[in-house]
Amino acid sequence: MNQRDWQIIVSGKTEGFWASLMRFLLEAASIAYRLVIHIRNLLYSKDFLKSYAVTKNGLKTSDKIQNIPVISIGNITVGGTGKTPLVIWLCNLLRGKNINCAILTRGYKTDNSANDEPGMLAKNCSGTSVIINPDRLAGAIEAVKKHKAQVLIMDDGFQHRRLRRDIDIITIDALRPFGFGKLLPAGLLREPVSSLKRAHAAVITRCDLISKDNLTELSASIKKINPDLIIAQAIHKPVYAVCEKKQISLDELKNKNIFAFCGIANPEAFLKTIGLIGANITGSKIYDDHHNYTWEDINEIYQDAAQCSAQIILTTEKDYNKISQPKSGTGDLFMAYLAVRMQFSEGEDRIKELIERSFAGKIL
16 A cells, blocks of 8 residues: 555545455554554653763763753654754754754655755755764764754654754644544554643644634644643745756746646645646646656656646655756756745744743853
8 A cells, every 4th residue: 555545545535345444454553553652652751761962072971061952843743744844944043143053864765865855954954964864862973073063953853752852843734733633554643642742832834725713723722732832833935946956936837837746745735835826737646755756757747747738847846856867858848846935924933932042051
């Protein structure tokens, strides 16, 4: 079963005997998963499993030694909730204050920093070290000793509790905030929503894609779980398209026939964003998250786009970075990515205050 079929089944959109049977089996498996997550979190909360801080000289051995501040950006659901744009925003915020920061990432399904999320981070966070290591603690030590990092930003770090953090910021996708209300593999939740009690702040992303009433209701439900949680709201704002380093304005995309494709966890959000800029989607193709594109894939995309009378093939920056084949096809048809940036609509000042308050006197 591929990711798309699995998500359709757990969303409840499919009916019939086989879909119901699959959901029953997935829910049975999620009981075991819930038990494992509960035991692991309990062991960390009772200090049977240890969290470690990092100093200029390695692991912290004494409370008298000041640790390197750590900000974790994570989520409680699988898939794209907007972590990478938030990491980029945070990194550029710290760089603007002349703070040398490093990004710790596990590099999911990628072998080097030129592809996927690590490539986006390196490209959009100029002068910042991007450390790819599944062992976050080892990556943190490398960042401090080799790159002299003053602050560590842990990408997708909420469940990686071995590295102690000063701030936990959660991203919550407004389109599907709680993963259909079920834990993996019966839903998208990586851990129960009660885990939000560990977080310091939550950023609700893609707020412009739901109604104001639904957004208010979502914020209230999050506050019920953690009344002390700082809640901010943000959108993924498209700024322009890019083809081979040439920028294409949003005005140039209006009313254009677009063939869209992507291999991300939430393709519906990408397609809705294209619609918001006034372009016409005449065809689309969706791949699994972190899909590795082949020459055959790209040739098929160009053929499908031509059959749909598309004028531009549009994808995400993450997908575009993974394609080595030339981005121009036959005739005037070409491929571009839609560049988006995180823009806060509410609560940005509170996030900044949280960071400044937590790091007061700690930056080495």
